[in-house]
Amino acid sequence: MKKIILLFICFPFLLTACTVSSAKEYENTLVVVASFYPVYILAKNITEGVPGVVLENMAQPQTGCLHDYQLTTKDRKAIENADLFLINGAGMESFLNGVQRQYPQLPVVDTSQGIALLHSHQHHHHAEEEHHHEFENGHIWLSSENGMIQAENICNALVQKDPDHAEQYQKNLEAFRSNIHSFQSTQPLSKGNAQKAVIFHEGFDYISEEYGFVVEGEILAEENQTPSAKELAQIIDHAKQQQIKLFFTADDAGRAYAELIANEVGGSVYLLDPITSGPMEKEAYLNALYYNQKTIQEALDNGYS
């Protein structure tokens, strides 16, 4: 019996021994931690090729949006080692309050500075009746213009923290900027060429703004929200009445609702990339922008000219 108890007591120590800690292996390096995927790939564009900078992503790439994200112990370890903690801002990192209380010294960089936020309530079809509170829409990275501002903010923070490599950061930013500009010059729609659409992802408000869509309805089925039958019925009626044929969704929980509604009113579902997961490389951001552009172009070619 005694032996068994002894074994039980040893158990937790055995487990820690298995996972050898890798604390502070980086001396003389600048450890930059991005809060999640879009911030990471934007930052990657700025830090690429600069010696002595280690860029890490806190949340795992498959996490998706950070609503209700719970920090894992691994995340805390990453944050604790950070010289700079890049966040998307605009309310996306709701876990941050607790973290800042724990690590008051944490150098947080809010990349949303200087970006005009959309307010989610503007587009809610059912907003007039029930929901009068407005909340900020934090999915800023989905418009190329905002992505560029975020990259600029990241660059400024890096230059300030690591002035020795200022020139390289700025060169990277310049390259990124010209890529964004050449992307923007290929837009299929000019503003005001308003097509009506229903979107199934909060972030697509920003895409709609960039392409000049009018969001006639919005069903948010992200993670912990499920739309009610009434909400679906209202959108269906509205879509029928307004003859809306465009339904933009991400390949997530919203897709089932998009297909359900498109079936009912006879429109088509188009999958856009919310850029919350994907390859961890710097080209990923522009690739995703171009992918969305191609999809939107297809949607417009199918019956809209």
Added chain:
Amino acid sequence: MEWINTMLELLPFSFLQYDFMKNAFLAVLLLAPLFALLGTMTVNNNMAFFSDALGHSALTGIGIGTLLGLKEPLFCMIAFGIFLSLAITKVKDGTTSSDTIISVFSSTAMAIGIVILSQEGGFAKFSSYLIGDVLTVTQKDLLLIFVVLLLSYFIWALLYNSLLLVSVNPSLAVSRNVNARFTENVFVVLVAITVMVSIRLMGILTINSLLILPAAAARNVVTNAKAYHWLTTAIGLISALSGLVLSYEMGTSAGASIVVVAALFFFITFFMAKINK
């Protein structure tokens, strides 16, 4: 399928003009008798806690499904559900009280599920399973539920007498050459399949109440087995339909609304039984 749609449109519910509500309507119409059938026996055999454990174990099934990279974890959920129910039936005959055994299994299964699903902090993605969503039910799902319903009626017809005997008096059952262990195993497997097939629609947190409440409500007032079954089915159907109407009108979760109506029935019959005494 066309004639079903046409028939549904004749019903006096305005929400039936929408295809998705038609599907949801059919889903609860199929699920209510299925749950009633299994619920009567679950309540008789004091297995309410068991079916609760089964519902929670769905999380592990989902978890294993994601580990294997499956997009639709239903198969894993059913497999794990069957495994767990057989394991509980096997172990609970021992010395520890079955309460404790079921609780141990239930919490272990749930914890394993959460450990797998909360990897990288992403549990929120799966929280839709907790409450369920009957609105996105597809015709394929409906077909599956229909098959399970037919299967259950078939097995029910074959095993009804032995099941009843086992639940009323196990030793008498053994003397009549009824294989109690086999009968019980078939029954728990059936419950496992039913729960897993419908959990995405009804939700982990509420599914057990759907199984237990109609039967429990009926048992308060009935005097024979036949009436018990039919009253349970009736209460199940009425709560399912009124729950769906409520959820449509108030924008609430369908599963939970159905449970609330069924609970109302339970308290009504409970006090009816009290007064009649």
